[in-house]
Amino acid sequence: MAHDTILLTNKVCCNFGGLKALSDLDLEIIENSIHSLIGPNGAGKTTAFNVISQNIKPTSGEIWFRGARIDGVKPHQVAEIGMSRTYQNIRLFANVTAIENILVGMHLHLRSTWWGSIFNTPATRADEKRAHDEALRLLEFVDLKGRGDIIARNLPYGDQRRLEIARALAAQPKLLLLDEPTAGMNPHEISDMMDFIRKVRDEVGVTILLIEHQMRIVMALSDKVTVLDHGQKIAEGLPKEVQGNPAVIEAYLGSGKLVPKKARDAARATLNA
Known part of the structure; x- marks a missing residue:
C-alpha cells in the first residue's frame, strides 16, 4: 500500500440475502484529499460507508485503514484508530x-x-x-x-x-466520512458548508470521503470521484473525467429508449450543473 494511502478496500462485497449491495469494490483514498462517492439512488453509497466504518460487516474482501486491516473489527475500534462519520439524517443528541x-x-x-x-x-x-x-x-x-x-x-x-x-472532529479523526452534509440546505447554507469542508481538510488536515448528490458540489470540492451503480464501481477519476463518462451518464439518465428526451435533457443539465 502506498505511503500516502489512508484507506484501501480490496474486492469488498456486501450481500443482504440474495441482494448484492456491494460487489468487488476497490477503493483507494489518498491522505489530505477530498474523495467523493457518487451514484444514482440505490447505488450502494451508504452501504459502502457502513461497511468501511464497520457498522455492517462485509461479506468478503479486505479493508485497510492506516496500514491495519479493519474488516471484522468493532466500530468503536475503527474510531479509536482515527475514523469518524456523520449520517444522512442528523443524529445529534x-x-x-x-x-x-x-x-x-x-x-x-x-x-x-x-x-x-x-x-x-x-x-x-x-x-x-x-x-x-x-x-x-x-x-x-x-x-x-x-x-x-x-x-x-x-x-x-x-x-x-x-x-x-x-x-x-472531537474524536480527532484522520479520515472523516460525510454522508450528504448539504442535504436539505438552502443555497447560502450549501456555499457555507462547501467552504467549511475545505477548511476541515486544509486547516485540520483531515482526509474526507464524501457522499454527495449535487454534481456542482462534487465538481467544486473533489480531488477524485468514484461512481457506483448497483453496488459496482463503474467509473473513477478526476471530476471532469467522471462527469463526461458515458457509463456515468447512462447510470444517471437511463436508456434513451426508456426515458423521454425532455426528461433526459433535464437530467443531463443537472449532471453538468
Whole structure:
C-alpha cells in the first residue's frame, strides 16, 4: 500500500440475502484529499460507508485503514484508530446542549477513571478542563462560538449539520466520512458548508470521503470521484473525467429508449450543473 494511502478496500462485497449491495469494490483514498462517492439512488453509497466504518460487516474482501486491516473489527475500534462519520439524517443528541454533544465525541480521548470521577481528583478536574476548552475551540472552529449552551434541537438546520461535524472532529479523526452534509440546505447554507469542508481538510488536515448528490458540489470540492451503480464501481477519476463518462451518464439518465428526451435533457443539465 502506498505511503500516502489512508484507506484501501480490496474486492469488498456486501450481500443482504440474495441482494448484492456491494460487489468487488476497490477503493483507494489518498491522505489530505477530498474523495467523493457518487451514484444514482440505490447505488450502494451508504452501504459502502457502513461497511468501511464497520457498522455492517462485509461479506468478503479486505479493508485497510492506516496500514491495519479493519474488516471484522468493532466500530468503536475503527474510531479509536482515527475514523469518524456523520449520517444522512442528523443524529445529534437533540435534548442536550451543543457543547455537551461535542463532549460526547471526546470520550475516546478522556483519561479520567471512575475512581477519579467519584473523588473528583485533580487529574480528573484537569482532564475535564482540557475537554471543555477543546469543545469551546471546536465550537469556534465551526462558527458556533457563544452558542454552546443552546439545546441542539433549537439550532438552525445548517448549524446542526456543523455541530454534528464538530462532534465527529472531537474524536480527532484522520479520515472523516460525510454522508450528504448539504442535504436539505438552502443555497447560502450549501456555499457555507462547501467552504467549511475545505477548511476541515486544509486547516485540520483531515482526509474526507464524501457522499454527495449535487454534481456542482462534487465538481467544486473533489480531488477524485468514484461512481457506483448497483453496488459496482463503474467509473473513477478526476471530476471532469467522471462527469463526461458515458457509463456515468447512462447510470444517471437511463436508456434513451426508456426515458423521454425532455426528461433526459433535464437530467443531463443537472449532471453538468
